[in-house]
Amino acid sequence: MLESKVxxxxxxxxxxxxxxxxxxxxxxDGAGVxxxxxxxxxxxxxxxxxxxxxxxxxRPRVLEVICRDDVVRTSGxxxxxxxxxxxxxxxxxxxxxxxxxxxxxxxxxIGNGYRALDEQIMPDMKRLPWNVRLKGAxxxxxxxxxxxxxxxxxxxAGTRSLLLRLVGGAAPYKVEITDSKGTIVxxxxxxxxxxxxxxxxxxxxxxxxxxSDSTPGTLTADIAVVDTPPRETADYSNLADPEVRVAAAAxxxxxxxxxxxxxxxxxxxxxAPVDGLDRDKVFELIESYGSD
Numbered sequence: 001m002l003e004s005k006v007x008x009x010x011x012x013x014x015x016x017x018x019x020x021x022x023x024x025x026x027x028x029d030g031a032g033v034x035x036x037x038x039x040x041x042x043x044x045x046x047x048x049x050x051x052x053x054x055x056x057x058x059r060p061r062v063l064e065v066i067c068r069d070d071v072v073r074t075s076g077x078x079x080x081x082x083x084x085x086x087x088x089x090x091x092x093x094x095x096x097x098x099x100x101x102x103x104x105x106x107x108x109x110i111g112n113g114y115r116a117l118d119e120q121i122m123p124d125m126k127r128l129p130w131n132v133r134l135k136g137a138x139x140x141x142x143x144x145x146x147x148x149x150x151x152x153x154x155x156x157a158g159t160r161s162l163l164l165r166l167v168g169g170a171a172p173y174k175v176e177i178t179d180s181k182g183t184i185v186x187x188x189x190x191x192x193x194x195x196x197x198x199x200x201x202x203x204x205x206x207x208x209x210x211x212s213d214s215t216p217g218t219l220t221a222d223i224a225v226v227d228t229p230p231r232e233t234a235d236y237s238n239l240a241d242p243e244v245r246v247a248a249a250a251x252x253x254x255x256x257x258x259x260x261x262x263x264x265x266x267x268x269x270x271x272a273p274v275d276g277l278d279r280d281k282v283f284e285l286i287e288s289y290g291s292d
Contacts, residue, residue, distance in 0.1 A: 028067030030114020039078025113238030
C-alpha cells in the first residue's frame with residue numbers, strides 16, 4: 001500500500017515538472033547570482049516581488065541569489081556584476097536598472113542549486129564582515145587558513161597546482177613542501193600573500209609545509225595526502241556558472257569538514273575556471289570556518 005502511494009506521488013511530481021511547475025522555495029528558485037560588487041554594498045538595491053508585494057534586498061553580498069523579475073539598481077560609482085543563467089555575465093552600472101530574466105532550462109524539483117546556495121552558503125556569507133580584508137605587511141605572520149598549523153588537513157593525491165594563502169608578515173614569501181623522507185617536492189617564492197606552487201607531485205603520505213617571510217618569520221604545518229576524494233554534501237549541478245558552481249561546492253565542503261577538507265576546498269576554488277567571481281570573499285568564508 002505504501003509503495004503504491006509513493007509511486008502515485010512520484011507520478012504526480014513528474015507530471016507537474018513536465019507542465020513547468022517548480023517546487024516552492026523560500027524566496028525563489030533563482031535565476032543567477034551576484035559575482036562581484038565594485039564599490040559599496042549599501043549602494044546596491046534589489047527590488048523583489050514576493051506574494052504580490054514588493055520587498056527590497058539591501059546590502060547584498062557576493063553569491064547572493066537573484067530571482068526572476070528582480071530589478072537590480074546601483075547608485076553613485078558602485079557597480080555590480082551578475083551571473084545570470086541564460087544571459088551570461090551582466091554588469092549593472094549606476095542608475096541603470098536591470099530586470100533579471102527567467103532561468104534557462106526546465107525547472108528543477110530536486111537538487112536545485114540556487115536554493116541550496118541560498119539556504120546553505122548565504123547565511124554564512126551574511127555573517128562575515130566584508131570590510132575586513134587580507135592583512136597587509138606589518139601584521140602577524142600566519143596561515144590564512146587558521147586550522148592548517150593544527151594539523152589534520154587533507155589533500156587528494158595527484159600532480160596538481162597548490163595554493164597556500166598567507167596573512168601578515170613582509171614580502172617576499174616562500175613556501176617549501178617536503179615528503180616524509182625530507183625530500184623537497186616543491187618550492188616557490190612570491191611577492192604576494194597567495195603563493196602558488198605548480199605541478200606538485202603528491203603521492204599518498206604525509207607532507208610538511210614550511211612557509212617563511214623576509215623578517216624572517218616561519219610557519220609550519222603537516223598535511224596528509226589521501227587517495228579517497230572528499231564526499232560531496234550538496235548538489236550544485238543546477239548552477240549554470242561553472243566558477244560559481246565550484247565556489248559553492250568548495251565552501252560547503254569546508255563548512256561540513258572544517259578540520260580535514262578546508263585546504264582541499266581552497267585548491268578546488270583555485271582550480272576553477274575564472275569567470276569574474278570575487279574569489280577573496282569565498283576564500284574568506286572558507287577560512288572563517290573553525291575560527292569563530
